[in-house]
Amino acid sequence: MMETSLNKPDRMGKSRLFRIFVILGSVFMILLIIIYWDDVGATHLYLHTTISGPHSSRLPLEGHADPKHKPDDDKDVSFLSDIDAFVNQFLEGTADPTEQVRGGTPPGDAHNQSTEKPEERFIPRREWKIHLTPIAAEKKQxxxxxxxxxxxxxSSNSSLNFPGKNRTFDDIPNKELDHLIVDDRHGVIYCYVPKVACTNWKRIMIVLSESLLVDGAPYQDPMDIPQPLVHNTSLHFTFNKFWKRYGKFSRHLMKIKLKKYTKFLFIRDPFVRLISAYRNKFEQENEDFYKRFAVVMLKRFGNYSKPPASAVDAFAAGVRPAFSHFIQYLLDANTEKDMPFNEHWRQVYRLCHPCQINYDFVGKLETLDEDAEQLLRILRVDNVVEFPRSYHNRTVTSWEENWFADIPYESRRKLYQLYEADFRLFGYSKPSILLHE
Incomplete structure (x- = not known):
């Protein structure tokens, strides 16, 4: 009896030690999976198909079912989503407190929002599309x-050199990855470029990720999303937020998602994009851009020692920077000494890093409607969302000669050098008329 009671603490100690080893071993194995899962055949676990919850609005209407859709597909779960859930749990307390939680209400935007779990109810959707013809060969080409x-x-053989061309993905600072929006539900990464239909593409990403609710259910029509919410950073999970969520695993997970997900961006003629940015930010009353940029332009290049204090006062007095002032501001060496270019006129190669990221789809604003239709088919989400039809009152290339009429030749030449990488990377011809060639 005495021997039994003496051995009992030993057995309890061994049992406790065994449980500790089991727990530590399990955590170690899970971490190994996180780090090496792409080397052990995980490719088949995540396909670029819609991965969604049981919302009946996502089911094909009766009599119009997609023959390729299998009922059991809804049971599949993204492997990366499982990893996200685990890492969030394992690194509890490291998440970005400003980040929007799916289904929550963005700060200060409580209108028509609900944090309650959406009810399972039927929401009419467009009929599921069945494409009987492949994408045209010329579009693929x-x-x-x-x-x-x-x-x-x-490539290293190219004659064009520009900052950051030869660096690796690991060399890119996190703050420069803030334009890469990730949708884990559908395996999509979108690099948004301001003044290239990015408002509507952000709307598409909100609908796909279901990151914003109205009356307890995700938005289904992109154009129903209020414009002030579209650019709310809390609604978009971008690469630069990975560090706060995943810590030391962030770069590896970025690389996994870059390898597995479909990556796309849209671009336009660089000079036309500059004209569009000027029209939007300085020909309209924009208090933020007036105080941050217009006042600087007026002081440096407009001979205004004391410009009006607000955009309202400035527009009332007919005071605003000319397009020539904007170009001088871009060419001034002091501009980027003060701060990097604003995203609306920053070069695309600095926003989206095309030499480090192998994009699967490159769209152009000049062919927006057909490129958008092709991309949504490639993503297999054209049954979920449609890209809003573009309007035709946009800045076009034919306007360049008029806009640059008052810009001296030397300034045009320097401006081309500043944006030459974007011209060359994305196949836009050198503006010979502007450069007198």
Whole structure:
């Protein structure tokens, strides 16, 4: 009896030690999976198909079912989503407190929002599309040509050199990855470029990720999303937020998602984009851009020692920077000494890093409607969302000569050098009329 009671503490100690080893071993194995899962055949666990919850609005209407859709597909779960859930749990307390939680209400935007779990109810959707014809060969060839051109310009044999061309993905600071929006539900990464239909593409990403609710259910029509919410950073999970969520695993997870997900961006003629940015930010009353940029332009180049204090006062007095002032501001060496270019006129190669990220789809604003339709088919989400039809009152290339009429030749030449990488990478011809060639 005495021997039994003496051995009992030993057995309890061994049992406790065994449980500790089991727990530590389990955590170690899970971490190994996180680090090496892409090397052990995980490719088949995540396909670029819609991965969604049981919302009946996502089911095909009766009599119009997609023959390729299998009922059991809804039971599949993204492997990366499982990893996200685990790492969030394992690194509890490290998440970005400003980040929007799916289904929550963005700070200060409580209108028509609800944090309650959406009810399972039928929401009418468009009929599921069944494409009987493949994407046209010329459209595929156009994409191949655009992507090959980027590879050629980025290669070491290319005659064009520009900052950051030869760095690796690991060399890119986290703060420069803030334009890469990730949708884990559908395996999509979108690099948004301001003044290139990015408002509507952000709307698409909100609908796909279901990061914003109205009356307890995700938005289904992109145009129903209020514009002030579209650019709310809490609604978009971007690469620069990975560090706060995943810590030391962030770069590896970025690389996994870059490898597995479909990556796309949209671009436009660089000079036309500058004209569009000027029209939008300085020809309209924009208090933020007036105080941050217009006042600087007026002081440096407009001979205004004391510009009006507000955009309202400035517009009332007919005071605003001219397009020539904007160009002088871009060419001034002091501009980027004060701060990096604003995203609305920053070069695309600095926003989206095409030499470090192998994009699967390169769209252009000049062919927006057909490129958008092709991309949504490639992503297999054209049954979920439609890209809003573009309007035709946009800045176009034919306006360049008029806009640059008062810009001296030397300034035009320097401006082209500043944006030459974007011209060359994305196949835009050198504006010979502006440069007198």
């Amino acid at each position: 156009r994409q191949d040509s655009r992507k090959q051109l980027i590879r050629d310009v980025c």
